[in-house]
Amino acid sequence: MDLFLQRVIDGISQGSVYALIALGLVIIYRGTGHLNFAQGEMALFSTYCVYQFGEWGVPVWIALVLGMGVGFVLGSITEVTLVRPISKKSPFAVFIVTLGLFRFLNWLDGAIWGNQQLPTTAVGSKQGRFPSLFPREPEDHFKILGATIRWERVGILALVLGISLLLYLLFNFTKFGLAMRAVASNAESAKLTGIRTHIVLMVSWGLAAAIGAIGGVVMGGLNGTVNLGLMFGIFIYGSAAATLGGFDSPVGAVVGGMIIGLVENLASGYIDWVGQELKLGVALLVIVGVLLVKPSGLFGTPKVERV
Template sequence: MALFLQRLVDGLSEGSIYALLALGLVIIYRGTGHLNFAQGEMALFSTYAVYQFGEWGVPIGLAVLMGMAVGFVLGAGTEVVLVRPISRKSPFAVFIVTIGLFQFLNWLDGALWGGQQLPSSAMGSKQGKFPSLFPNNPTDYFNVFGAAIKWQSFWMLVLVLVIGGGLYVMFNYTKLGLAMRAVASNSESSKLVGIRTGTVLMVSWGIAAAVGALGGVVYAGLTTNVNQSLMFSVFIYAAAAATLGGFDSPGGAVVGGLAIGVIQNLVAGYADEWVGQQMKVGVAFLVILAVLLLRPAGLFGTSKVERV
């Protein structure tokens, strides 16, 4: 029981990272109907920025907020400069551009901060490890039914629920949220009733990238070191989470992210010999495949009616 609870909580805390990135994917998909392949790399760039702010002596809480601001600017800028002009041509071109952005940002991170892993390789670094937003000393845990729950896991779960709840309130009870839903539902008509669709889409991309940045920082704090391939696997887990929850449902993204984290940890824990840490990504692959084949709209998504 204690072991099960332990694995469940570990899964939930990992899942909360996937949920944060998946939320970003869903916000963008709702707004413009694109899958942002550079989501993980945008988060990675902001994570590196947080590290840099830490090097300059900014306290971690403030550094994270500044990193989210960097993410917001990056996301909003991408929408205005790249996605908007190109989406007039074809959605396929947008896909290619996000792939190009993926490669470009990945290179830029390496070029700016060195190709090696941070922070252990950074000579003269003030930080021994990547600053964690939450207490992560070995002694920072509390016991529930014999399972040692880290405060870090607990706060990560709280964080994702707060962010998810905040986005829910924003979508449903604010004017901006209403505008975002209107644009997602029918961009032409919302333009006619006076919504500035351009601004709304720009803000959506910004929020998505900022939420993703938070996920990146929390993940980097969990693994305590950062390298250029940090986000490859997290992105696919986040995509699996968004697929499972439904690509147009923010609540689904949170549930999907937590579910993917729990499934992975339980499977890897109980079928250690067969799955282990190596084949965790195989679990995500099977989840994506199964969901897309059996219920393409995901658990909470709305299915699309195809017109011929």
């Protein structure tokens, strides 16, 4: 029972990282109808920036905000300079461009910071490990029903829930949120009513990248290191979460992320043959299963295709 509870908490907390990536995907999908393959790599770039700020002695929470700022600028620039012009051509072209951006950002991280694990003494890092947002000493935990719950896990969960709440407030109770929802519902009509759709889309991409940056930093803090492959798996889990929750539903993204994290942790913990190797297989099965059975996901709106 205690182990079960621990796995549940760990799973949900792990899933909340996926939820952050999924949220970014959903925000972009709602705005422009594209799946941003570079979402994970945009987050990785911000994560490397946070590492760099840490090297310069910036406290981790301030570094996080700066990293989010970098992500926001990166996302906005991407939308304005790449995605908007190319989306006039074809969805295939958008896919190729985001894939190219995926590869380019991954290379850029390697070009600036090298392809080794960071931090490392080999390049003279001042930090012993990647800065964690929450206390993570061995004694930073509490016991409930015999289960050992680490504060770090609870902190991450609280952070993600807090961000989700803020996003909920932004979407539903601000004028800008209304504009975003209008663009998501029908971009043409939104434009006719005087909404500056280009600004809405630009900010959507920026926002998505900034939220992804939090995911990257949390992941870096959990692992203690950052490397070029950090976000590959996370991106797939995040997409699985978005697929499960429904690509146009922010609530779905959060719930989907947590379900994926939970299933992944429980499956690898209790089903012997799943182990560490097949954890990604769980994500694959979820994606395929949901797309075949209910393509709109748990909370999404079914898509009607016009011929």
